[in-house]
Amino acid sequence: METTPTVTPHEARELLHRAETLSRDAHNATRWPYITFILALGVATSLGTFAMAVTTGDTFGLAYFATLTVVFALLVFFMFSIRGRSAFSRGRRWTAYIAAWFVSYAAALAVVIWAHGSVPLAAAASGLVLVVSIVCAAREARS
Amino acid sequence: MTATEPHPRHRLDDVFTNPVRFSIVAALDRAGTLSFKEVRDAVEITDSALSKQASALEAAGYLTIGKSFAGKMPRTSLTLTRAGRAAWRTHLDALRSIAGDA
Numbered sequence: 001m002e003t004t005p006t007v008t009p010h011e012a013r014e015l016l017h018r019a020e021t022l023s024r025d026a027h028n029a030t031r032w033p034y035i036t037f038i039l040a041l042g043v044a045t046s047l048g049t050f051a052m053a054v055t056t057g058d059t060f061g062l063a064y065f066a067t068l069t070v071v072f073a074l075l076v077f078f079m080f081s082i083r084g085r086s087a088f089s090r091g092r093r094w095t096a097y098i099a100a101w102f103v104s105y106a107a108a109l110a111v112v113i114w115a116h117g118s119v120p121l122a123a124a125a126s127g128l129v130l131v132v133s134i135v136c137a138a139r140e141a142r143s
Numbered sequence: 144m145t146a147t148e149p150h151p152r153h154r155l156d157d158v159f160t161n162p163v164r165f166s167i168v169a170a171l172d173r174a175g176t177l178s179f180k181e182v183r184d185a186v187e188i189t190d191s192a193l194s195k196q197a198s199a200l201e202a203a204g205y206l207t208i209g210k211s212f213a214g215k216m217p218r219t220s221l222t223l224t225r226a227g228r229a230a231w232r233t234h235l236d237a238l239r240s241i242a243g244d245a
Contacts, residue, residue, distance in 0.1 A: 007152060012242040019169040019235065026185040027173035143173065 027143075033081035035137050037074060038097055042133020044070040045101075046126045049108035053115070053122030093143075097136040104132040151240035158203045159234045163188060163196045168205065168231050171223040176209075179219035197221055205230060 007015070048067025055063055108125040115121045159165045163186065170185040171177055177185070183193050200206035205227030209220040223231070 007155065007238070007241055009242050012238040015165065016235065016238050016242060019165070019172070019238075022166055022169035022185060023172040026170035026177060026181065029185065030174055030177065030181055 031140060033078060034094065035140050037078040037081075038101065038133050038140070039137040040074050041071065042101060042130055042137070044074060045105050045108070046130035046133070049105070049112055049129065050122050050126035053108075053112045053126070054117065054119055056117075093140070097140070100132050100136060101129070104129045151237045154233055154237035154240075156230050156234045158200065158205060159231070161196065161199075163192060164200055167193070167196055167200060167221070168223065168227065171206075171221060172228075172231060176220055176222040179221060182221050200227070203227075 044067065048063060048070070051063035052060055052067065104125075108122075108129050111118065111121045111125040159168060166186040166188075167182055170182050174181075179190075179193065179197075182197075183190060186193065197206060197208055201208050205224055207222045207224055209222060211218045211220070
């Protein structure tokens, strides 16, 4: 007895279209906070570490305080916007993005601590933070 | 003598011939993991219908249903398994082959 479902070419095309639309819409509806967060985090920490690396005294303190404040505000935004969502929470891709940002941020912090005042090193390290976050956000946006 | 290729419809997965199960897996295809509410909104079905079909997909090994708590609020997540993703790819390939037959 034939039990294999029969699907016509027209039905197959409709099913493929539905699958693509559902997949894209579900993904688009859930990923925007993640893209916004990784991009904003990258920009804030890139500018913040660069400012900290090339300034001293009160200006350094202001850059330090401003960076911490912006990062904290971003974390609040992120936690609030993904509340009740599960997308990416256990995804390898998202873990990789955060790990990549963290490594570049640690490098930028190392420049602030051990090569303070070196504009070329600060530009390279902070630029790396920016590039990494932009690449991650762009990759997620195009996935 | 040449072996005749079986018709691509034989590669269709019976689990995905149900439209609701098809839509649930389609919604999870890119995202991988979504909350119960996100899938319900994407597929536009009732909680009970989603719960029933998600359990069927879990029984087939295509989906894992995660339960957690955020404070006192229960939170359910649906994750496409590796086997589920592979079966979904095979199903879509079969559909593409059928669509190309026209």
